[in-house]
Amino acid sequence: MKRLIVITLFLLAATAFITFKYFKNLNTSGMHAGNIIRTIPDNAAVVFEFTNEKSFYDIYNGNDLLKNLIGGQKISELDTVRKVLFGSAELGTSFNGRNVFISVHPLTTNQPDLLLTTSAAKDFDISRFDNLAAKQKAGMLITPLKIGEKRGYNIYFNSLKKRFYIINIDANIFSGSFSKELITLYANYKADRDKQAFMLLPDQQNSNSLANLYINYQRLGPLFSQLFKNSNTDIFKPFRLLPALAALNLNFKNDAIMFSGYSNIQTNKPGTYLNIFTKQQPVTNQLKDLYPATTAYAVNLAVSDPVKFSADLSEFYTNAGLHAEKDALFAKIKTETGLSLQREFANLLGNEFAVVTTRYQERIAIISVKNGSKLKPFVNNISRMITDDAGQFNYLKVPYFLLGDVFSAFKKPYFRVIDNYLILANSIKELDSYNDTYFNRKFLNKTQQYVKFDNLQAERSNVAFFMNFKNAQQILKNGLTDDYYSAYKNNPLSWKNFYAASYQFAATDKNFYTNFCLLQNQPDTVVNKKSD
Template sequence: MKKTIIITILLFIAVIAATIYLFGDFNKNNKQDSKALQYLPENTLAITSFANNETVDTIFKDYELFKAIIGQGNFSNLERLKTELLQSEQLTPFVAGQQILLSFHQEKDQITPLYSVQVGQSLDNNTLATLIGQIGKNYKVQPFDTLGQRFFGLNKGIKDSTLYCAYSHEIIFASYSKQVLAQIFDKNVKKINTKQIEFFVNHNNKNTPLSLYFFNEQLAQVARILMKSKFGNYLNLIDSLKGQTSWNMNFKQDAFIFKGVTDLTGSKNSYLQLFANQTAQVQALGNYLPKNTASYIDFSISDEHSFRSGLKELLIQQKEYDRVSKSIKNLEDDTKVSFDSVIAPLFNDEFALAELDNQDVLGLISISDSSLFANNFKKFSSSVGDSIYQFKYSQLLYASFGEPFKSFTRPYFTIVDGIMVVANRTGILRDYRESFREKQFLSGTAIFKNHAALQNSRSNVTFYLEPKAGKSNILDNLKSDYAKNFKDEEQFGFQNFYSWSYQLSGNQGTFSSSLYALYKSDTRLGGKPEWTVQLESRIINKPWVLDQDGKNKFIMIQEQDHTVHAFSPDGKELWQNLFQGEILGEPIQLQDLSIIIVTKIRLYRIRPDGKNMNGFSVELPSTASYGATISNFNKEQRIYIPATDRILAYSLDGKRIEGFENNTVDSRILFDLKITTLGQTNYIIAGTSTASVYFFNENGKIIRKQSLDTDGESVRNPIGLVAASDEKNSFVYVADNKGSIFKVPFEGESKKIKLGSWGKDAFFNFEDISGGADRDFIILANNKLNAYSSRDSSSYFEYKFIEDASNRPLFFKRIGKSDVLGVGTDNRMIYLFGSDGLVQDGFPIEGFSKFYYGPINYGDNANYLICMKKDFKVYAYKF
């Protein structure tokens, strides 16, 4: 499927919005709008109304999206026009605070604006001529008469720069085209009707910076102006529209958002009108599209009966029903089953059409009952091998869903996860199945996720486009001048729009409608890092931020060859050092700013300049299994290291403390050792892979061992510690592999708490994410993130990842706010969650699963994301 570029329509609408900014502010008196509207031609493409004052200038100061759409040159010209004319000393008393209409009109192969400015008092032509002469010092003023009306031309002395204006009915009309301006006064040109004017006035929102109105039947005409080729499957849907649309702008710094009402009344031959009496549904098929999708359109229905009866009437009107009926009759004669009662009910209430970046096309249809489908699909299809089938009868999908599937005459299909995926070539389906197996979905990308956060989750019709993925198709279909602008990155910024979407939701015969366009951002999608550093290989630990001298911090990163790099907060390398092995656990910085580091075979204590302290490094007699824990029992600091089935102990000068290694545990010690003092007893606590909890004193003597019944299964997660004032109220938490947490007291019997359902691959952490007095149970299992209260085991958030998430969550403190947790997914997307369980603004961002989030220097209250991408560069993003 080619020639499907609806982006041209969206860009046109955005151009209108961009131009509005230069000329106005909030609507204050809707009744004034109708005065100038009644003089505009019936074939007006689009209109907006606003008051002439400077409030919006403040709101949209340096609003980059407008410049990106209309171009740097046009933006400068419009600003000059506003400053020299509308804000001139002579004209301001007449137009300040008055209503302005900005309308757009077709003129040959281009779109031309017309300005209609209401004035606060009556003017005659002599007074107007005097005013124009006074404000036009930088222009050559040329008066002339046509259609019984005095026109003025203001010539800047540059080719095609003449602004033509005329005054009538207490309105100044102006345009760079005298032909367009002349239509206002030509009595033979039919004007906008009263019903349309009432619609625009009634749906204008006073509390929005910008409002936009357009005639639906003109959308196809706009597309024809911009495109050099015929319509395809997407744009065919707008070719027979009637009625009008009114949108109001929701301001966002890095996105265009317009919301309002669309009336398709009178669009009897329109496919989209079938959804006017449906209600919005959650749409899920976008989650099954391959990563290389350039655009798609998703349809959902709430009332199957009304949809199918309406589709039948539409096919009859379009003289298509007889052809479709023949195919259905052939099916029913051959199979002896009813299409309406047996075949049609196999499909659910959602279907979609997608175009890939190579211009291949997929159709997706939700199956209502997988078992029922399995028992019946061979009645209308035959196998071609490799889990791919072909329809035996033509036009069955067209009969079921209408226009979107018209090009699928006898398509091939495959079934994945309750979804029928159709295509006109088997190779397309084989490629799709490979993407599905590897979970390479569009829904897993940063662009899609950020866009999904903007738009409504419920809709009846959603069109989505990523211009970068569809660039070649866009350029193929735009006329040369528009294609040139689209490619020009110096004067225009079309390349900086990540994604566009348009949504329609049925509303008792009309529609709620929305337009969204996601623009680049310094913090969104990793748009603009503060700095980057190129490394030779992948980092194997999350970055750490440590103190350099009490006044400055530094960032420490270890890459795959075990080289450790230290960077200043502005990305300058301070030093590098090669360590013997991967750093285990967390480096620990002591009061003198020295840093304790453990690898499998050595214990290090280094200064902030990367050099070893005297007596270090120290070779370990047993292989370390995690990083160190520092105690301060009896005012003496010691270093404790878990070493598989025993504990190693050292003084701060690197001297080994004997005794610990003689008290081995029953299996591998998991993660770090916990320490606490209760009463007169100092505790060192270890959890093992056989679900045993050991309580040692500071000299390595086992005080208590608690073995837990996990049905013989080993455990794999760190233990959690709650240390109160005494042993009776202090606990250790241990997670099993079946959805339960053991609460192990320092004294007494353990208690088993059922939380959920998970398996041996689940991640359990005991951390404070809710911001309360107690820590929380954090579970990541089966690509689902849950947080539970440790006080009453209640769940207070849940998040389901579409892609695989098999990396342990990371936990960070940030300035002035509650702690956050981060998750890196298997397809290199970084998510950050707050205490409410919502993905934080600006996330997800592309990057490996080892990352840091938080402050990076004294005196800087911002939080930073430090991460690596597949180019082996370290990126620092400011939030």
């Protein structure tokens, strides 16, 4: 009996010790994540989180994925900060194993920059920076810095010939940047404890994750306005308007960057077009198989209940103050043609509709319908026919009011019904171009690299954005600011080294399960696939 009691006590002690160590690890890593991220200025659009430990760096050692994602120069600068400053004997033990947050902020200089935020061990004394400054051959020159009430240091790295500014923001939380403007903004920033700028992960999920990506979608707008000449670019536009916060986990692959997690709708903010799709069920994506081989980027939308979608879209326009214009349009069509277009179209609408932009800046809408033969009389009735199978709508903004924001570019489009698809374009030339693509099967999915990329994507979604970087190069040249296009095109490590990107939303509990994928370039070959 005594032996049994001793064994039981030993097991209880071991369990208590393991539990203590587990929660101690959470306390030194995941538990502090929420405290740290709340101090980051809320104009950040994106925050990347990882743990400052050797195992993380070893995973990507010799791999260019993160270098291509962030840029060779930025990675070199961050690596110098890690090795020379935080890897020094004076600081290393206090910052090793800590959560590191790299956030992206738009600045008044129209040059977004990075902010690095982390915490030190509880027993850390800021005077260790002074001890490091006294060293003769540390590879850097450290001088005291004070911004407002915040104490910090101005660090000049000899190898970079560049200054890095670091401040003690609160307790043992430190933040640094190569931008004096950004660090000054941070030093003077007063966090609103009642305002949530980023969605937080549960402590255990955070602790078990290799890396995380946090996104405030509505903060992407100011960031895009500094990257693009036209801040109203339609690239990723519906996502930039969405009132939602995302927290995504990194899924490691050696040739792709993949994140997955949740994008939660902020119900205290006005809804946007994409909010409508949270009321649907995810749908198997098939229209992507009809994307032309020249596709630069595309948005694919999918609904499980087209009639409900039509009703929800109508309600959205009412809430947006557009119901009078919408009702007047469909009333005019009813008077002149006898057609209840909105109701008839909703009954014939299939489960998917997409807008594709090609490398030649052609814009094509592909809309699946339940029965193309039944649809033809309706669209013919509201159009002037140019050929036996192609015509042009007589009325403005019909696609916009039938299908939503993504179709706003099609004012009075040309159309053709091919099998069970309604094809729209802004010119006969574009319409004929897609006709050639369709009947000669000149689709993007004929290449091996696309097939590999598609295998990484979720099979079902409600909203999916896709970009092929090679096909989009001319569009990016015309759209990006000169500095950013030059960096994209000429730097050996940049996004041009990725084949494609996708961002997918699948509705779940009135929010979105989210998948983000970037696949690195590989030699491309043609695939002989059996066509239908």
